[in-house]
Amino acid sequence: MREAELLQSIIERSRSTLKPPPGAPLDRVRVGPGDDLAVLAEVSGSLLLGVDQVVDGLHVNAKTTPWNVIGSKAVRRSVSDIAAMAGMPIASVISLVLPQDATKVQFDALHDGLVESAQACDVPLVGGDIAVHLSPGPLTISVTVLARAPEGGAVLRSGGRVGDRVWVSGELGRTLDPDGGGAHLFFEPRVSVARALHGQLGEDLHAMIDLSDGLGRDGARLAKASGCTARLRAIDLPCARAASWQEALCDGEDYELLAAVSPEVDLPASVDGVQLTCIGVLEHPHQAGGCLLERPDGTVHCADEDGWDHRGDV
Amino acid sequence: MREAELLQSIIERSRSTLKPPPGAPLDRVRVGPGDDLAVLAEVSGSLLLGVDQVVDGLHVNAKTTPWNVIGSKAVRRSVSDIAAMAGMPIASVISLVLPQDATKVQFDALHDGLVESAQACDVPLVGGDIAVHLSPGPLTISVTVLARAPEGGAVLRSGGRVGDRVWVSGELGRTLDPDGGGAHLFFEPRVSVARALHGQLGEDLHAMIDLSDGLGRDGARLAKASGCTARLRAIDLPCARAASWQEALCDGEDYELLAAVSPEVDLPASVDGVQLTCIGVLEHPHQAGGCLLERPDGTVHCADEDGWDHRGDV
Numbered sequence: 001m002r003e004a005e006l007l008q009s010i011i012e013r014s015r016s017t018l019k020p021p022p023g024a025p026l027d028r029v030r031v032g033p034g035d036d037l038a039v040l041a042e043v044s045g046s047l048l049l050g051v052d053q054v055v056d057g058l059h060v061n062a063k064t065t066p067w068n069v070i071g072s073k074a075v076r077r078s079v080s081d082i083a084a085m086a087g088m089p090i091a092s093v094i095s096l097v098l099p100q101d102a103t104k105v106q107f108d109a110l111h112d113g114l115v116e117s118a119q120a121c122d123v124p125l126v127g128g129d130i131a132v133h134l135s136p137g138p139l140t141i142s143v144t145v146l147a148r149a150p151e152g153g154a155v156l157r158s159g160g161r162v163g164d165r166v167w168v169s170g171e172l173g174r175t176l177d178p179d180g181g182g183a184h185l186f187f188e189p190r191v192s193v194a195r196a197l198h199g200q201l202g203e204d205l206h207a208m209i210d211l212s213d214g215l216g217r218d219g220a221r222l223a224k225a226s227g228c229t230a231r232l233r234a235i236d237l238p239c240a241r242a243a244s245w246q247e248a249l250c251d252g253e254d255y256e257l258l259a260a261v262s263p264e265v266d267l268p269a270s271v272d273g274v275q276l277t278c279i280g281v282l283e284h285p286h287q288a289g290g291c292l293l294e295r296p297d298g299t300v301h302c303a304d305e306d307g308w309d310h311r312g313d314v
Numbered sequence: 315m316r317e318a319e320l321l322q323s324i325i326e327r328s329r330s331t332l333k334p335p336p337g338a339p340l341d342r343v344r345v346g347p348g349d350d351l352a353v354l355a356e357v358s359g360s361l362l363l364g365v366d367q368v369v370d371g372l373h374v375n376a377k378t379t380p381w382n383v384i385g386s387k388a389v390r391r392s393v394s395d396i397a398a399m400a401g402m403p404i405a406s407v408i409s410l411v412l413p414q415d416a417t418k419v420q421f422d423a424l425h426d427g428l429v430e431s432a433q434a435c436d437v438p439l440v441g442g443d444i445a446v447h448l449s450p451g452p453l454t455i456s457v458t459v460l461a462r463a464p465e466g467g468a469v470l471r472s473g474g475r476v477g478d479r480v481w482v483s484g485e486l487g488r489t490l491d492p493d494g495g496g497a498h499l500f501f502e503p504r505v506s507v508a509r510a511l512h513g514q515l516g517e518d519l520h521a522m523i524d525l526s527d528g529l530g531r532d533g534a535r536l537a538k539a540s541g542c543t544a545r546l547r548a549i550d551l552p553c554a555r556a557a558s559w560q561e562a563l564c565d566g567e568d569y570e571l572l573a574a575v576s577p578e579v580d581l582p583a584s585v586d587g588v589q590l591t592c593i594g595v596l597e598h599p600h601q602a603g604g605c606l607l608e609r610p611d612g613t614v615h616c617a618d619e620d621g622w623d624h625r626g627d628v
Contacts, residue, residue, distance in 0.1 A: 028404065029438055038440030040405055040460070044358040049460055050441045051407040057448040090342065091354055093365040095409075095456040124343055126352030127364045129456070134371040137451035142409040142443070144458040146354070146363055 031156060035225070036084040036209060037147065039154050046149035048087045052078040056099075056138035060185075067106045069185050071113025071141070077212065078143040079121040079189040080255045084210040085154040086198035087147035089191065092123040096130045097140040114141075121189060123147075150198050160207035160226030160260035164282040167267055169193050169257040169274050172215060173243025173250075184253035194257055196271045204262035211254040214307020220290030222258060223282060230291045232280035232303070249293060252307045345470060349539070350398040350523060351461065353468050360463035362401045366392040370413075370452035374499075381420045383499050385427025385455070391526065392457040393435040393503040394569045398524040399468040400512035401461035403505065406437040410444045411454040428455075435503060437461075464512050474521035474540030474574035480594040481581055483507050483571040486529060487557025487564075498567035508571055510585045518576035525568040528621020534604030536572060537596060544605045546594035546617070563607060566621045 030046060031039035037050035054074040056062040062070060075092065082089050094114055098107065118125040123145050175184040190210070198205055209222045215232070223230035234245040243251070260282055261267065267276045286292065289302035344360060345353035351364035368388040370376040376384060389406065396403055408428055412421065432439040437459050489498040504524070512519055523536045529546070537544035548559040557565070574596055575581065581590045600606065603616035 029440055032438070032440045033442060038405065038407065040440065042356075042358065042404075044356065047361075047404075047460070049405060049407055049458075051409045051443050051456070051458055053409045053411070053443050053445055053456075055411055055445045055447070058445055090356075090361075091352065091363060093352065093363055093458055095365045095367045097367070097369055097454055124346070126343055126346045126354065128347060129365050129367050131367055131369045131372055133369070133452065135450075135452065137454075138447065138449065140411055140451075140454055142365070142367075142456040144363075144365055144407055146361070146460065 031154070035157050036081040037087070037145070037154070039149060039156075045151070046154060048082065048085055048147040048149055048154055049144070050078065050081050051142055051144040052081065053140065053142040055140050062139045065185065067110040068113030070139070071110045072117040073185050074141040074143050075114055075117040075121060075123070076187060076189050076255070078145045079123055079191060080210040080212060082123075082145055082147040083190040083194040083257060084208050085147070085156070086150045086194045086205070086208065087154060088150065088195070089122040090146045090148055091126045092118050092146070093127040093144050094125060095128060095142045097137065098130070098132045099137060099139055100133050100135075102132070102139070121191070150195070152203065155194075155198060155205055155208040157207055157209050157222045157225040160222060160228055160282045162228055162282055162284050163263050164206055164260040165263050165278050166219070166230055166232065166280040166282060167259045167261055167276050167278050168211075168215070168238065169271075169276055170254070171238045171240040171275070172211070172248035172254050172256065174240040175251050175253055187253070187255040189255060190257045190274065193272045193274050197257070197259065200271070201261060201265060204265045205259060206262060207260040209258050211256050211258055212252065214252045215249050215254070215258065216291050216293070216303030216306025218307070219258060220304040222260065224290040226260065226282065227285055228282040229284065229286035229289065230280055231283050231294065232291065233294050234296050236277065236279045238275065238277040238279075245296070249303060250306050345468070349471050350395040351401070351459070351468070353463060353470075359465070360468060362396060362399055362461040362463055362468055363458070364392065364395050365456055365458040366395065367454065367456040369454050376453045379499065381424040382427030384453070385424045386431040387499050388455040388457050389428055389431040389435060389437070390501060390503050390569070392459045393437055393505060394524040394526065396437075396459055396461040397504040397508040397571060398522050399461070399470070400464045400508045400519070400522065401468060402464065402509070403436040404460045404462055405440045406432050406460070407441040407458045408439060409442060409456045411451065412444065412446045413451060413453055414447050414449075416446070416453070435505070464509070466517065469508075469512060469519055469522040471521055471523050471536045471539040474536060474542055474596050476542055476596055476598050477577050478520055478574040478596040479577050479592050480533070480544055480546065480596060481573045481575055481590050481592050482525075482529070482552065483585075483588050483590055484568070485552045485554040485589070486525070486562035486568050486570065488554040489565050489567050501567070501569040503569060504571045504588065507586045507588050511571070511573065514585070515575060515579060518579045519573060520576060521574040523572050525570050525572055526566065528566045529563050529568070529572065530605050530607070530617030530620025532621070533572060534618040536574065538604040540574065540596060541599055542596040543598065543600035543603065544594055545597050545608065546605065547608045548610050550591065550593045552589065552591040552593075559610070563617060564620050
């Protein structure tokens with residue numbers, strides 16, 4: 001079973017089960033599975049809730065990466081989803097399964113990484129659960145984050161409109177830059193950039209997603225959720241030093257923001273010290289794909305599957 | 315490393331890190347790690363947030379238990395923590411790590427169990443994350459629940475006072491009853507019983523915990539958190555049919571409620587169709603332990619470690 005299939009199956013089935021059953025309206029669920037976080041209607045606004053995991057062998061290598069860095073990455077990955085919705089962090093809870101041979105020193109480092117990054121990201125760690133594998137099994141970290149939606153509601157993936165400009169924060173491809181190693185471990189979730197963007201743009205900020213699987217894949221997700229196709233220009237991608245545009249397109253773990261913004265407004269060159277770059281537009285949905293990339297030679301490439309592990313295809 | 319040690323280490327360290335750092339008050343965290351759920355101050359009351367996991371080999375046997383039952387158990391375990399605080403369920407998010415050889419049929423059954431029980435327990439599944447082990451590893455399910463605290467605030471473990479009567483809901487030892495097999499898989503989280511108790515007793519409901527690790531252990535937790543010692547009477551334990559009082563004391567997974575209630579008030583014989591039994595009192599803290607049990611012969615036994623896996627000691 002491929003994870004993408006499983007996720008799709010869950011999203012479809014959850015959508016149907018989230019329909020209010022007779023006599024038990026679930027109108028508290030404004031957005032269920034399928035966006036960066038769920039959106040829950042509450043008396044005083046909306047809450048955002050979501051979970052992400054880091055599993056040794058899949059997302060990190062626990063043999064070669066210090067465990068405090070693993071803990072930090074696990075928290076930051078989940079916080080990046082708060083940024084994607086322009087949310088205000090509230091708190092986090094974490095569950096761990098430790099391998100049998102984990103040492104106290106490793107555990108202490110992991111715990112330091114979790115607690116310190118939770119504090120730095122303003123999602124204090126308020127609860128958790130720990131187990132130790134009975135048989136061989138990998139370090140598994142599951143981080144749930146709770147946040148408050150901004151006034152006017154969370155910025156969803158699905159709000160993009162035909163004609164919107166597509167903007168990206170920061171630089172892309174830092175992980176693949178031979179000198180910039182570790183960007184996938186040491187990134188800064190773009191919470192304050194997202195908050196500033198939302199503050200400046202208000203309702204002109206139509207849709208947003210964080211880039212965790214690659215510009216191609218995540219761009220296609222935003223565009224398809226919005227009923228559009230994104231057309232991006234390779235020559236405009238803000239490539240990290242030494243990264244080619246192909247690498248910028250496929251780096252799975254930039255954790256930058258990708259936003260669809262009304263064409264009526266112009267963004268400043270940077271927000272909160274982070275550069276902003278217009279890299280394309282949203283068009284009417286196109287059979288050729290959800291995210292089309294114009295190569296420097298003018299030919300067009302469907303980038304829907306371009307991301308981590310799929311670099312060879314471009 | 316023992317899990318209990320790890321948890322204690324986390325609780326202690328988190329308490330210190332939850333102290334508001336200079337310039338960044340975290341007064342949104344009313345109760346951090348160490349109770350059934352965390353309590354977060356929000357504009358319109360308090361939110362409750364917590365996570366629990368089910369790992370194959372530790373909490374269930376995925377070879378002999380149908381996967382829909384495993385999913386259901388995973389959700390109900392977490393919802394039981396909402397009951398322990400008299401909370402009102404809002405929603406849940408779930409992360410999964412599947413073994414490599416999991417089949418689509420197993421996954422579908424698991425997903426059905428998760429979604430259906432989440433719906434039945436009024437914590438609609440609003441998000442999740444799925445991974446598949448790259449190397450041998452167990453099925454791992456992490457369920458986070460979000461709830462709203464009742465008016466007047468959540469019922470904590472720590473609110474018990476000397477002189478309080480100790481009450482328990484339902485029957486104890488059902489899992490160990492040879493005819494009642496599966497009680498640890500098919501239990502009903504006591505959310506409505508807890509809500510009814512809180513509604514009737516108000517501030518006279520001083521402290522509460524759900525019995526997930528055994529009456530001895532969980533009783534000691536409530537008593538110690540309240541700065542007391544619980545003194546329970548073996549002859550008063552509401553034993554399930556065929557369960558001895560030793561089994562009632564040690565069944566790790568009753569998922570009944572244990573409450574400390576003002577001695578001024580009398581509880582009805584049942585609430586919401588579930589019987590209530592007074593089984594002891596809270597006393598001044600005692601060197602002999604947090605939970606003392608008077609055996610039928612009048613001798614006293616320290617039950618602090620009595621629970622799942624520790625039955626032989628009584």
